[in-house]
Amino acid sequence: MITGQLRTSIDKLWEDFWTGGITNPLTVIEQISFLMFARLLDITETANERAYQRTKRPYKRIFGPDQQHLRWHNFKEQKADAMLKIVREGVFEHFRSMAGSSTVGDYMADAQFMIQSPRLLVSAVNAIDALPLTAGDIKGDLYEYLLGKLTTAGINGQFRTPRHIIRFMVELVEPQPTETVGDPACGTAGFLVGAMEYLLEKHTSKQGVIVHEDGSRTYTGDLLKPYWKHIQADMFHGFDFDATMLRIASMNLLLHGVDSPDIHYQDTLNRSFPEKYPKQANDGFHVILANPPFKGSLAEEDVHPSLTGVVRTKKTELLFVVLILQMLKTGGRSATIVPDGVLFGSSKAHKALRQTLVEKNQLEAVISLPSGVFKPYASVSTAILVFVKGGKTEHVFFYGVDADGFSLDDKRLPAGETKNKSLGPSEGNDLYDALERWRKRGPRKDTDRRAKAFMVPAREILEKDFDLSINRYKEVTQSSVQHDDPGEIITKLEALEAEIAADLRNLRDMLG
Structure with a gap:
């Protein structure tokens, strides 16, 4: 499970979506998923590039030469209004073009970007950029915590x-x-x-x-x-x-x-x-x-x-x-x-x-x-x-x-x-x-x-x-219950009543 600062960061991100006008929990998780996917694509591309430099083994590029501005590490540096335009018009169009190339890509074909506020997008990008998505032991728990908000x-x-x-x-x-x-x-x-x-x-x-x-x-x-x-x-x-x-x-x-x-x-x-x-x-x-x-x-x-x-x-x-x-x-x-x-x-x-x-x-x-x-x-x-x-x-x-x-x-x-x-x-x-x-x-x-x-x-x-x-099919065992003799119960009640009456008399005497 996630605790401490990481949990606080997720709660803060959730609150940002809420105050930004996106209050449906499923929609919030979906939008966070889109942005996490965008960052993971960039992480994967970077890893492939580094592997190619060492081995010279060819690989299938995720981003073409004219799509470098759609990579996470590039658009996150843009100003708020420019970032919103790139993500809404460029990144999501790139998601749709990936249909058939990956399981996640297949379900991006009809993906809708619901973030309308540049301020909310910047806040969300900064929060997701700080998440340990490359740590296999944490990212699964992180997502479970998000799903727990449903x-x-x-x-x-x-x-x-x-x-x-x-x-x-x-x-x-x-x-x-x-x-x-x-x-x-x-x-x-x-x-x-x-x-x-x-x-x-x-x-x-x-x-x-x-x-x-x-x-x-x-x-x-x-x-x-x-x-x-x-x-x-x-x-x-x-x-x-x-x-x-x-x-x-x-x-x-x-x-x-x-x-x-x-x-x-x-x-x-x-x-x-x-x-x-x-x-x-x-x-x-x-x-x-x-x-x-x-x-x-x-x-x-x-x-x-x-x-x-x-x-x-x-x-x-x-x-x-x-x-x-x-x-x-x-x-x-x-x-x-x-x-x-x-x-x-x-x-x-x-x-x-x-x-x-x-x-x-x-x-x-x-x-x-x-x-x-x-x-x-x-x-x-x-x-x-x-x-x-x-x-x-x-x-x-x-x-x-x-x-x-x-x-x-x-x-x-x-x-x-x-x-x-x-x-x-x-x-x-x-x-x-x-x-x-x-x-x-x-x-x-x-x-x-x-x-x-x-x-x-x-x-x-x-x-x-x-x-x-x-x-x-279950057998229920009924335990026998021992009851006091009715006469003994009456005697106890009379004694209790006499005790209460005595207390009331003492209280009256104290009041003068």
């Missing part, structure tokens, strides 16, 4: 998944460096970034760990060298139908070390998806991590018939689970967040989906989350479904998360700030326990239905109409 829910049930929930889900499916990872509704690419961070941490030697003065660690991923080409260009795939989100997603991945992620503008529920992207739409991925939109319904004629053939519905939360099953390779696995209604809904479509998960695939886990996990975006109760495409379910692991390490109100403060500073890593946070029990699970061992974690055989789920709500 405090309002989007339309169609979109909202950002907390970083610690993403990490928990990544740990559940354990992506490997030889695999492909997808998200059919990627938003800002939090799950893809989470998978990348996991790979770096799990595939760094002891010598490859850099420990900083503040105790934080950077995982260099030095053991990933044989897989680096695959990771950079072929591993990560995301789709969304919000162009702003895609621009931010591409920048997010770029700042986390993924130079060429496969990010596309596409409604993956639409019938055009398998036609445009046949390899990704069917049997395309080893791992899918997703928190797809919950709200809204779609016109049936817009949805691909392969989805409605499994569940005849317009509800997006059901269609996305079917879509994910189609997108996975046989044996591929997914951790997907769904609203609680998916677990127990009584419609034919709800039951058909659950039956498909249990009887035609391997439903491995239902992990219920507390309702405050997604505040302040939404208070909806949710669960994480963990499943494998193909096979047949034998037992399902159930776990009820009561606390995730943060307060469950709109403030979402860390547990240590709401209780005491000495809380250990697992106190006030069930996710540690859930992960440990998941890894050690076993149908013969996890039989106590009164525990937080237990396993249920598939035949019992079938008998209960494929209901997947944890309360349907």
